[in-house]
Each structure stands twice: as structure tokens, then as C-alpha cells.
Amino acid sequence: MRILLIQPPYDLQPDDERQAMPPLGLAYIAAVLERAGYGVRILDCVAEGFQHLTPLADGRRRHGLPAEALTRVIQESDPAIVGVSCLFSSQSPAAHDVCALVKRVAPTAITIMGGAHPSALPRETLADQNVDVVALGEGERSMLRLVQALERGTFPPPQTNGLAFRDGDEIRVDPLTERIVEIDSLPPPARHLLPMRQYFDHRAPHGSIVKRNPCTNMITSRGCPAQCCFCSIHNVWGRKFRYHSAARVIAEIETLIADYGVREIQFEDDNLTLHKRRMEEICRTIVDRGIDITWSTPNGVAVYALDEKLLSLMREAGCHHLTLGIESGSEHTLKEIIGKPLRLDRVQPIVRACRKLGVGVSAFFVVGFPGETRKEMQKTFDFALSLDVDTLNFFTATPYPGTRLYQQCIEQGLIETPVDFARLRIGRPLISTTEWSAQELVGMAREAQARFYRRAARRHPVRFFTTVLNKFAREPGYIARKALDTIFPHRFRPAGVDT
Numbered sequence: 001m002r003i004l005l006i007q008p009p010y011d012l013q014p015d016d017e018r019q020a021m022p023p024l025g026l027a028y029i030a031a032v033l034e035r036a037g038y039g040v041r042i043l044d045c046v047a048e049g050f051q052h053l054t055p056l057a058d059g060r061r062r063h064g065l066p067a068e069a070l071t072r073v074i075q076e077s078d079p080a081i082v083g084v085s086c087l088f089s090s091q092s093p094a095a096h097d098v099c100a101l102v103k104r105v106a107p108t109a110i111t112i113m114g115g116a117h118p119s120a121l122p123r124e125t126l127a128d129q130n131v132d133v134v135a136l137g138e139g140e141r142s143m144l145r146l147v148q149a150l151e152r153g154t155f156p157p158p159q160t161n162g163l164a165f166r167d168g169d170e171i172r173v174d175p176l177t178e179r180i181v182e183i184d185s186l187p188p189p190a191r192h193l194l195p196m197r198q199y200f201d202h203r204a205p206h207g208s209i210v211k212r213n214p215c216t217n218m219i220t221s222r223g224c225p226a227q228c229c230f231c232s233i234h235n236v237w238g239r240k241f242r243y244h245s246a247a248r249v250i251a252e253i254e255t256l257i258a259d260y261g262v263r264e265i266q267f268e269d270d271n272l273t274l275h276k277r278r279m280e281e282i283c284r285t286i287v288d289r290g291i292d293i294t295w296s297t298p299n300g301v302a303v304y305a306l307d308e309k310l311l312s313l314m315r316e317a318g319c320h321h322l323t324l325g326i327e328s329g330s331e332h333t334l335k336e337i338i339g340k341p342l343r344l345d346r347v348q349p350i351v352r353a354c355r356k357l358g359v360g361v362s363a364f365f366v367v368g369f370p371g372e373t374r375k376e377m378q379k380t381f382d383f384a385l386s387l388d389v390d391t392l393n394f395f396t397a398t399p400y401p402g403t404r405l406y407q408q409c410i411e412q413g414l415i416e417t418p419v420d421f422a423r424l425r426i427g428r429p430l431i432s433t434t435e436w437s438a439q440e441l442v443g444m445a446r447e448a449q450a451r452f453y454r455r456a457a458r459r460h461p462v463r464f465f466t467t468v469l470n471k472f473a474r475e476p477g478y479i480a481r482k483a484l485d486t487i488f489p490h491r492f493r494p495a496g497v498d499t
């Protein structure tokens, strides 16, 4: 059984930075398949086609291998099964194009798509005849079952838990109910199948705050119990927090150092520190063994899962930057609209503790939820600007499929249907209410962001310019746009342009 797993290209908005990092989901799946004796190839179109940008409509660009190069790999691999990852909705046009190409080049191959987007919308995904199967949520077991069944010439597999597929004229969806309880039972991600050297060379990891290279990513837990209305990750992992043991995390770090000379790690967990004792054990072991690693949390950590003692230990264990998902400066919005279990009075002490310890801090805020008033948004801007952080981001609420926000927007007719998934990006507001329009949100967020940049440049010039230079080295166009926005924040661009 020849199996090819593909990370499709990313579709970039006009001023997006290029990013390329190991597709850990495919690497976890490949490891399970290899352990069961199957030969697997992973093709990361983004890393392998890093220099390649194909223009699309609306000024967007497709970043990654062009169709001709992908065709060659499919021909060479002659796969029986092709797994395609579709982590975010905005990647779905590219993921469907990859499936179409597979069906043209290798018509007998079975295509299976997995990731956050198809997990939330299996029926819509299977409306495309080029997709044969959808994996719902974590894909290791479902993929293995599918491969084993196909090898025996059986389809659908006897156990369909976690799979969706066409059955005659019908679409069958069997939601994932049996999640992997002990995730340590999974082998470590098969990084040996990834072009690791290329990720290090491209230097385009998650966000630009990297202290040392080579830098790579890890994920040490699955599931987040919080019920934030805009977050879609429960479609992949569910809400129960499951985690790798401290010993397993340390072993993975040590392997990354030994095999690839890694010096920095970006933890992509949704709630890295939720299990405090585990986090303490990870940090203590790093310190006790003198493991030479620095790390950050670009996907965000929850303020409610941090305290000063833990922060101090994290700092000692190499943590140099934390991104805090605060979301709102209004208690009402946090509690009644978003549903995040965060008390705002906990935020300042955590930010101050980070400053005291020398840990850099970024903060994420989101405005523009249906039901949110201008006054509440103003509270968010004021609160955010009261924090002594290194970087601040104001995103506009984006209705990702499978979230309460998406459901609400569809039910109340707040977004256009059919939804244009390519436009589901955090800086591109789609929602307008009777109180404010999407276009106004862009202006408000941009004005607040500009105030932050101006203040940061005045108060902490060295810190500010180091951050800017860092980004400039990677994407000069991006910095030029941000500079213009800061100098002319009132200049209105059409709605849908990134803030």
C-alpha cells in the first residue's frame, strides 16, 4: 500500500507573511502507519515550494509547490491512498484543488481529508466528488483503520468511528467518540519524513519572536475544556484535556536537540500549562538536566492557568516569550458572549510578573462579536493599552465552522452564505450588526493598534525597534504596510483588508 500524505499550499492574503513549519498532524499519522509496517511519504507543498507564489483572485497568492511539481510527485509515488491535510478553512480551496489533481493524475487513489475544517464540515467537504473520505478529529486511528481495510479490499472499514464517506447516494458521518486516552501510546511524530533542514533554512516559523535557531514546533497536549465561542479546536481534539507525560515531552525535546541540533521550540498547545504539576515537572527536568533549550508559546497560553511561581520556573527552563489569549477587556463580553473563564484582575499581575522575570509578552484581543457594543470594544482597547506588553494584536471575530459563533452568524444572517471559506481570516471582518459594520471594525482596530505602536516606540524604543527589525528581516513588505497604517490609521481600506 503506497501512502502519500500532503500538506497543501497556503493561500496568502496580500500582506500575509510566508510561514512554513512541520505539519505535525501528518507526522503523527505517518508515525502510526510506519509502526504498523506501511511505507509513507509526506509532501509538504509549503516548505518544498517555499519560493513559489502563484497569483490568485483578489490579490491573494498561493504559497507552495505549483501543480506541475505536485503532479510529478504524485506520478512518482503512484499512491493507493492520498491523505490531505486541511487545518484551516482558508486552506480548503487549495486542499480541494490538491484532491482534484490527485484524481486526475492517479484516478484509482482513494483521497482522505482531515484537519479542523473538514472535521467541522464533513458533508460540505464530501460534496466534492474528489474527496472520498473525511477523518473527523484526530486522525491516527481512523487513518490506520482505513488503510488496513483498503488493504484487505474492504470499504467502508468495519469500524467507521471518526470517518465520514459517501455510501451510494448518501453521506455517512460517524462522529469520533473514541478518542485516544493515553496519548503517550502514540509514537513521536515522524519528523524523519519531513524536510526538516528546509524549515530551519526558511526561518518562517509561527510568528517572528524567535530567540535562537534552529527552531521547531511541538504539541504536548490535546483538548481544551474552555468553551470560547470563536475557537474551533474542540472539533479536532474534543474538550477533555489529554497530555503527553513530562517524561515523553523531555524525550522529544532531547531527540530534537540530538537529531537536528534544535535550540528553540514553539509549543503549539491550546492550553499548555493547564495541568500545572506536569508543566512544573517538564520545567524542573529541563533545569535539572541542564537541557539547552529556549521556548515560547505562539498559539497562546491561558492567563487563568498561570501563576508567578510557575512563571518563574518556566523562565528558568528557557521560556523567553508568552502569548496571552486575553480576548476582551470587558468582563461582560468575556463571560456572557465569549464564554472564557478569565478574570481580568488576574491579567495585570501576570503581565507584571513576566516583565519582572524578563519573559517577553504578547497579548491577543478579539473585537466584533455579535451583541458586543462599541462601549465594550472601547473597554478592550483601553484595557489592552494599559498593559506593558511587547506586542499587541486586535483581531476581529471570525466565524470558523464548528463554533458557536459560526452557528449564530448563520442563524441570524450575519454573514453571507454560502460562506466564502477563503475569506475566513482573523484580520478580515465579515460580520456586521445593526450597531457597527465590518468596515468600521477595521478602522477601530487599526486606530488602537496604531496607538500601541506609537506608544511602544516612544516608551521602549530599543525593545520596539528590535521587534520591528526582526520582522523586517523576514518580510519587508509587511513592515512597510504596518508603518503606513501607524502613520495614517484613519485611511480606510475596503473592508476585508487585514488590520
Ligand code: B12
Pocket (backbone or CB within 6 Å): 010, 011, 012, 016, 019, 020, 021, 022, 023, 024, 025, 026, 028, 029, 082, 083, 084, 085, 086, 087, 088, 089, 090, 091, 112, 113, 114, 115, 116, 117, 135, 137, 138, 139, 140, 143, 205, 206, 207, 219, 230, 231, 232, 233, 236, 268, 269, 270, 299, 400, 401, 424, 425, 426, 427
Ligand atoms: C500551528 C498552527 C498554524 C500554523 C500552520 C501549522 C502547520 N503547518 O502545521 C500557521 C501559523 C501557519 C497557522 C495559520 C493559521 N491558522 Co492555525 N493553527 C495552528 C495550531 C496552533 C496548531 C496546529 C498543529 O500543529 N496541531 C497539532 C497536530 C498534531 O494536529 P493537526 O494538525 O490538527 O492534525 C490532527 C488532526 O487535525 C487530523 N488531521 C490533520 N490533517 C490530516 C490529514 C489526514 C489525511 C487525516 C486522516 C487526519 C488529519 O489528524 C491529526 C493527528 O491527530 C492550530 C490549533 C491546534 N492546537 O491544533 C491552529 C488552527 C489550525 N489554526 C487556525 C486558524 C484560524 C489559522 C488562520 C486562519 C488564522 C489567521 N491568521 O487568520 C491562519 C491561516 C493562515 C493561512 N495562510 O491561510 C484554526 C483553524 C480554524 C478554521 N476552521 O479555520 C485552528 C484550529 C486554531 C483554533 N483554535 O481554532 N496555524
